[in-house]
Amino acid sequence: MEVTPATGFASSSFSSSGDSTLYALAQCRGDANTDLCRKCIKDSGKVLHANCSNQAQAYIWYDLCFVRYDIVNFLGNWMVDGAETSMFNSVDTHNLLAFIPAVIKVIENLKSMVRTSGDDLFAKMVASNITNLEGVSIYGMAECTRDMNESTCMECLDHVEGLLHKECRNRSGCRILHNSCFLRYETYDFFSIESR
Numbered sequence: 001m002e003v004t005p006a007t008g009f010a011s012s013s014f015s016s017s018g019d020s021t022l023y024a025l026a027q028c029r030g031d032a033n034t035d036l037c038r039k040c041i042k043d044s045g046k047v048l049h050a051n052c053s054n055q056a057q058a059y060i061w062y063d064l065c066f067v068r069y070d071i072v073n074f075l076g077n078w079m080v081d082g083a084e085t086s087m088f089n090s091v092d093t094h095n096l097l098a099f100i101p102a103v104i105k106v107i108e109n110l111k112s113m114v115r116t117s118g119d120d121l122f123a124k125m126v127a128s129n130i131t132n133l134e135g136v137s138i139y140g141m142a143e144c145t146r147d148m149n150e151s152t153c154m155e156c157l158d159h160v161e162g163l164l165h166k167e168c169r170n171r172s173g174c175r176i177l178h179n180s181c182f183l184r185y186e187t188y189d190f191f192s193i194e195s196r
């Protein structure tokens with residue numbers, strides 16, 4: 001499966017001589033440049049081949065890409081019980097009364113931006129000059145896999161947002177990765193570090 005450099009996305013299905021079909025998806029983060037996108041997908045394929053070649057399904061998340069395959073047709077669908085994981089910054093935030101509402105606002109803005117992004121289903125933003133959080137900026141990102149439509153993307157992001165509020169409550173940075181979407185926020189600029 002070759003990821004189209006212009007879009008950073010590809011999905012496909014492969015049938016063997018028997019009745020089984022393998023469904024696959026590869027997607028680069030919406031702001032990844034072409035060379036990093038290609039390298040990330042290629043590296044993901046190598047890791048999946050080396051570690052998961054006998055598995056009926058597998059997922060791999062990197063900062064710049066996501067690759068998935070399954071014998072169940074997942075394309076265009078998302079499931080609440082899909083594969084997901086969380087990663088968070090071990091540093092707690094100091095001013096919860098100001099920080100948590102600011103994170104909630106960033107997430108809501110990101111979801112709105114994704115909703116209006118067309119087929120990209122990707123958004124990133126920086127919130128600065130936050131009341132009672134002097135000198136703190138919140139960097140946020142949200143994305144759905146591009147086999148989703150707007151409605152299923154929003155369902156997935158709503159689900160992930162609920163997990164983020166439970167698992168990342170006091171953290172200065174967190175990401176929830178689902179096999180169809182993700183949300184992330186940090187208090188440092190992770191955009192430029194990872195996508196160039």
